[in-house]
Structure formats: structure tokens, C-alpha cells
Amino acid sequence: MRLLDRYEEIVGHLEVERLRRLAERLAGKRIVHVNSTRSGGGVAEILGWMVPLLQELGINARWEVIAGPPDFYRVTKAFHNGLQGLPVSLRKRDFDLHYEVNRENAQRLNLEADIVFVHDPQPIYLPQFTPPGQVARWIWRCHIDASHPDRGIWKYLETAISRYAAAIFSMPAFARPLACPMFLILPSIDPLSDKNCAIPEAERLETLSRLGLDPERPLLLQVSRFDRFKDPLGVIEAYRLLQPYYSEMQLALAGGPADDDPEGAEVLREVLDRAGGDANLKVLMLPPDAHRTINALQRSATVVLQKSLKEGFGLTVTEALWKSKPVIGGACGGIALQVHDYHTGFLVHSPAGAAYRIHYLLRYADKRQRMGQTGHVFVREHFLLTRNLRDYLTMLLCLDHPEATAIVV
Amino acid sequence: MQVTEPFCVMDCSLVRCATGRVCSNLRELSEAICSVPDAVLEHHMMRCALEDHFELHEFPNDLARWCWTGLGDNVLGEQLGLIDPYRQPSTSALRAALVNVLEERLWGLAYVPWSRPGLELHLVQSRLIAYDTGERIVTPAALLEAVERMSPRSLFYHVHDARRRTAGQSDDFSRWLEQCGAEARLVTALRAIDFYFLNLSQLRQALVDAFGRYVAEAPPVARIAP
Numbered sequence: 001m002r003l004l005d006r007y008e009e010i011v012g013h014l015e016v017e018r019l020r021r022l023a024e025r026l027a028g029k030r031i032v033h034v035n036s037t038r039s040g041g042g043v044a045e046i047l048g049w050m051v052p053l054l055q056e057l058g059i060n061a062r063w064e065v066i067a068g069p070p071d072f073y074r075v076t077k078a079f080h081n082g083l084q085g086l087p088v089s090l091r092k093r094d095f096d097l098h099y100e101v102n103r104e105n106a107q108r109l110n111l112e113a114d115i116v117f118v119h120d121p122q123p124i125y126l127p128q129f130t131p132p133g134q135v136a137r138w139i140w141r142c143h144i145d146a147s148h149p150d151r152g153i154w155k156y157l158e159t160a161i162s163r164y165a166a167a168i169f170s171m172p173a174f175a176r177p178l179a180c181p182m183f184l185i186l187p188s189i190d191p192l193s194d195k196n197c198a199i200p201e202a203e204r205l206e207t208l209s210r211l212g213l214d215p216e217r218p219l220l221l222q223v224s225r226f227d228r229f230k231d232p233l234g235v236i237e238a239y240r241l242l243q244p245y246y247s248e249m250q251l252a253l254a255g256g257p258a259d260d261d262p263e264g265a266e267v268l269r270e271v272l273d274r275a276g277g278d279a280n281l282k283v284l285m286l287p288p289d290a291h292r293t294i295n296a297l298q299r300s301a302t303v304v305l306q307k308s309l310k311e312g313f314g315l316t317v318t319e320a321l322w323k324s325k326p327v328i329g330g331a332c333g334g335i336a337l338q339v340h341d342y343h344t345g346f347l348v349h350s351p352a353g354a355a356y357r358i359h360y361l362l363r364y365a366d367k368r369q370r371m372g373q374t375g376h377v378f379v380r381e382h383f384l385l386t387r388n389l390r391d392y393l394t395m396l397l398c399l400d401h402p403e404a405t406a407i408v409v
Numbered sequence: 410m411q412v413t414e415p416f417c418v419m420d421c422s423l424v425r426c427a428t429g430r431v432c433s434n435l436r437e438l439s440e441a442i443c444s445v446p447d448a449v450l451e452h453h454m455m456r457c458a459l460e461d462h463f464e465l466h467e468f469p470n471d472l473a474r475w476c477w478t479g480l481g482d483n484v485l486g487e488q489l490g491l492i493d494p495y496r497q498p499s500t501s502a503l504r505a506a507l508v509n510v511l512e513e514r515l516w517g518l519a520y521v522p523w524s525r526p527g528l529e530l531h532l533v534q535s536r537l538i539a540y541d542t543g544e545r546i547v548t549p550a551a552l553l554e555a556v557e558r559m560s561p562r563s564l565f566y567h568v569h570d571a572r573r574r575t576a577g578q579s580d581d582f583s584r585w586l587e588q589c590g591a592e593a594r595l596v597t598a599l600r601a602i603d604f605y606f607l608n609l610s611q612l613r614q615a616l617v618d619a620f621g622r623y624v625a626e627a628p629p630v631a632r633i634a635p
Contacts, residue, residue: 018420021420022540025540172427172428172532172533173529175427181426182426184425184533331525332526394536405536406536407536407539408540
């Protein structure tokens with residue numbers, strides 16, 4: 001069975017057939033994706049499915065990975081933080097190191113292509129060192145929120161971006177004004193991945209049992225890092241407001257270890273402190289690869305929360321909706337694109353608001369179920385990787401017609 | 410019996426582009442609508458239907474929706490929801506209609522409504538790629554059958570975008586049927602569908618209903634041209 005056939009079972013024959021039709025117009029196009037790691041992290045995860053699917057669609061797609069000394073990754077981590085607006089202090093020699101590593105990689109990598117997608121800032125200076133004519137078009141794919149970057153970092157990166165034909169951001173709010181076209185491609189989830197695929201009922205129950213959760217009682221769930229912007233304390237407050245009404249209710253706050261993040265460790269301490277000895281409130285520290293555990297938790301939840309105060313796109317919301325769960329989300333970022341009042345869940349602005357909406361959803365099982373079904377369809381139509389792929393193909397076709405807003409190909 | 414070309418089923422796909430322009434309050438929206446490129450208006454008033462969020466919302470365009478949910482200005486949301494861009498003779502006429510409503514609203518307000526942080530309106534434009542699916546239809550009955558299963562994006566292209574291409578006069582289905590010599594009542598019924606206020610699923614149903622009333626008893630009217 002071909003890769004796309006597996007998605008056909010989920011999104012339907014027509015969607016996949018139309019992807020093939022669209023891709024026919026790009027057959028044989030040489031495309032290279034460049035990033036900084038083959039495994040680990042969201043970008044590697046995306047390229048892991050995108051490159052084989054592009055190949056299956058008849059596009060000559062390849063994936064190259066830059067290499068550098070450990071110090072290079074310290075610098076690029078600072079770039080990452082700086083792009084997201086955190087103050088960073090880098091010296092001239094740090095910028096020189098980044099520049100030099102890009103020069104070495106431009107010589108080492110096979111970048112001959114019609115289009116090269118450069119993902120995030122690590123390989124951003126490659127166009128500077130590639131012989132003219134080797135690459136027809138460079139496209140910068142920025143996966144991070146670059147709307148309010150550190151000025152010094154942005155000045156350095158902006159010089160590199162001037163060589164790109166286009167940039168791609170995940171959401172308009174993440175974009176930074178640039179001279180080149182700024183395409184918008186929303187993130188997506190893979191319905192066949194460990195985190196999102198159907199799992200056996202026995203595995204789900206075994207997971208709950210292992211985590212000390214009762215499958216027979218209502219479960220509220222928030223999956224996110226222990227970060228103030230995710231407002232785990234607000235979730236606990238909402239849960240506490242409802243305890244007098246639902247004494248059987250359980251709350252699980254699932255996140256990863258925060259050893260490398262001093263503030264995360266502090267937030268975790270506060271969360272544990274606030275949780276106290278409440279046997280119905282579980283603070284779950286899960287390893288980064290606990291995808292099936294998260295899958296089982298999301299499938300077991302009665303209501304999923306993502307009560308963020310500030311958020312990127314919020315893929316945990318997408319994951320929960322895909323599993324037919326209504327979501328109560330903070331009214332910010334990409335959550336507002338996914339959570340629609342009375343349709344897929346509720347947007348809230350306070351712990352009291354979250355408590356009120358949880359109360360509503362626990363009270364009306366039929367509405368909960370209907371919202372869950374709507375959420376599942378909504379994600380199928382808008383936030384699966386087939387849509388993501390279609391957006392990329394469309395954007396590639398648009399590049400040949402820079403001025404037109406409607407093109408027949 | 411008339412000879413005509415078969416109906417060519419198209420599909421389309423849209424990609425959005427950021428403009429860098431953000432509105433946090435009604436005054437900013439009003440100023441933006443005066444000056445943004447036509448493509449921005451077309452996206453937020455027409456092409457937003459292709460994203461099919463309307464199924465989840467009450468309003469047929471992004472501007473009405475944002476005024477209702479982002480600004481909390483329900484009156485303005487209702488007024489903008491009533492502006493049908495396909496009934497405007499041009500994009501400049503559409504712009505003038507929008508500006509008129511926005512300025513009138515601003516004129517009468519004691520304060521300028523603001524959106525909550527995080528719910529600002531990011532103005533975007535879009536590019537639409539249309540492509541031949543390879544499917545050809547030769548009879549009205551086959552067209553009905555095709556409408557029942559074609560993608561929502563095909564429906565958008567053959568109805569919404571067709572109106573844009575023909576300056577509001579016709580959708581592709583009724584135009585082809587007219588060329589085929591199909592019953593005038595069917596052509597009229599299809600053109601009478603108030604497509605702007607339907608989401609794409611509702612539009613499909615409206616088309617099927619209109620076809621259903623006439624196709625069953627109609628004789629075959631088309632054959633493929635040599």
C-alpha cells in the first residue's frame with residue numbers, strides 16, 4: 001500500500017486524487033528541504049512525512065541536514081529564543097560562527113534544485129554561499145513566532161532573508177513584515193502518528209490504570225509544558241471551583257520534565273504545591289516520546305482544556321478535537337482559530353469562565369458529544385497533513401505567477 | 410438538440426499571504442478598508458467562504474465575523490453581514506459600501522470599540538490556483554450526479570468564483586446548461602440560489618434541490634461535440 005492510500009481511508013479518495021492532480025503540474029520539480037536535525041523536534045517530524053509524500057506525488061524532493069559544532073547549536077538556540085522575543089546577548093564571534101557554519105554547509109550539501117526550503121534560522125545564510133544558478137528559488141519557512149523578535153538577532157537574519165523569493169509563516173500573527181511575499185500555511189497533525197492514531201481499548205485502559213486514573217469517572221485534561229503562559233494554576237482553580245458540584249471529577253495535568261528550564265521547574269513546583277494531596281488531581285511528568293500515553297489520555301478525557309494566556313497555534317487543541325473531544329481554550333493565538341463557541345468547545349478568559357464551561361459540558365452529555373463530532377470533522381477538513389501538503393503545492397504553483405491572484409494551471 | 414462542449418470540472422486551491430496589516434479597533438479597520446489592495450477585500454469578503462468556516466459561524470464574511478466576535482460590536486457585525494459583494498458592480502463599489510457602513514458606525518459611537526489582545530484582525534490576501542480535474546460531464550443528469558460528489562472547492566470555483574469571472578451574472582453550471590439548451594426554468598432556478606449566504610455544504614444541497622426539480626423529467630439535451 002502506498003503512503004497516500006493510507007490517508008485516503010481518512011480524508012477520502014477525492015482529496016487524495018486531487019492532491020495527485022495538483023502535483024502533476026509540478027512533476028519532476030527538484031525540491032530540497034534543509035533543516036538542522038534529522039530527528040527530534042517539530043520540523044523534523046514534518047519533513048519526516050512531507051518528503052516521502054512529495055516523492056510519491058512525483059516531485060523530486062530531498063532532505064538535507066546542516067551540521068555544525070556544539071557551539072553552533074548554542075548560538076542557534078539563542079536565535080530561536082531571540083526570534084520569539086526573549087532578550088538574548090550574543091557576541092560578534094557568535095554571529096561569525098553561524099555565518100561560517102553556513103558557508104561550510106553550502107559547500108558540503110547538495111543544494112542543486114529548483115526550489116530550496118530553508119527551515120528556521122539555523123541554515124538561513126545558505127543562499128549567500130551558493131553559486132548563482134544552482135538554486136532557482138529560495139524559500140524561508142519560519143516555524144516560530146517572529147512577530148516581536150530581538151532587534152539585534154532580527155537585523156542579522158534580515159540581511160539573509162533579502163535573498164529569498166518568499167517566506168512562509170504559520171499564522172499572520174507570527175509574521176514579520178518582509179519585502180518578499182509572506183505565505184501563510186497553518187500547521188497540521190498526522191492522523192496516523194502514534195499521538196493521533198486509533199489505539200486499542202485495552203491499551204487505553206492500561207494507560208489510565210498505570211497513571212492512577214479511573215476510567216469510570218469524568219476526566220479533565222490539559223496537556224502542555226509547565227509554563228506560566230499555559231496557565232496550569234488557572235486550570236487547577238477552575239477545577240477547585242467545580243469540586244463542590246462534581247466530587248468524582250478527576251484532573252490530569254500532563255507535561256514534560258522541566259529540568260532544563262528554570263522557570264518551568266518553578267512553575268511545576270507551584271503546580272505541585274497547589275495540587276497538594278488531592279488524589280483526584282494528577283500532575284503527570286511524561287517523557288518527550290510518550291505519544292501513545294498522551295493519545296490514550298486525550299481519548300479518555302471528558303473535556304480537554306488548553307487554558308493558555310498566550311499560545312502559538314496550539315496543536316494539542318487540534319489533537320483533542322481530532323479525538324472528538326470538546327475543548328475549552330484560552331482566547332488567544334491559534335486556539336481562537338480552532339475553538340468555536342458551541343461548535344467545537346468554548347473560548348474562555350478566566351478560571352471562572354473555564355469552570356462555568358466545564359460545568360456546562362459535564363452537565364450536557366449530548367452537547368459534549370455533538371461538539372466532539374463537529375471538532376473531529378473540523379480538523380479533518382482543515383488541520384490534517386493532506387491540507388498542509390495541498391497548501392505547499394498551491395504555493396509552489398503560485399511562485400511562477402507572482403502578480404496574479406487567480407491562476408488557471 | 411444542441412451540440413455543445415462537455416462541462417469541464419475544475420477544482421481550486423487557495424494559499425493565503427500576510428499583508429502585515431493588523432486592526433485592533435474599529436478606526437483601524439475603517440482606515441484599512443479605505444486603503445488595502447483589492448485582493449485583501451476579495452479574500453475577506455469572498456474567498457473566506459472557501460475556508461468554509463462559515464459552517465461554524467453566523468456570518469458570510471470575515472469582516473462581519475470579526476466585528477461581532479473580536480470587537481463585540483453586534484450591530485456592525487449584522488450590517489456587514491448583509492453586504493453581498495457579488496451584488497456590487499466592482500471591487501471599488503464594494504469598498505465604498507464597506508467604508509460607508511464603517512464610517513456611519515464610527516460617526517454614531519461615543520467610543521471606538523477595541524478587540525481583546527490576541528483577537529486582532531490580521532488582514533491577508535490570497536492566491537487561488539484553479540486546475541482541470543480531467544472529469545467531463547455530457548448531460549444535465551450527469552452534472553447533477555457530479556455536483557453531489559464534487560469537492561467543496563469545485564463548488565466554490567464553479568459558483569462563487571464564476572460570479573466573479575462573469576461580473577456577477579452567472580455560475581458555470583447554469584451557463585453550460587443554457588448553452589446545452591436546458592430548460593430555462595432550471596437555469597433560472599440555479600441562478601436564483603442565494604449562494605453568498607450559504608456555506609458550501611448548504612450550496613451543494615441547494616444545487617441538488619434545484620436540479621432535482623427539473624432534471625428527472627427533462628429529456629437529454631446535450632451530446633459531446635466532435
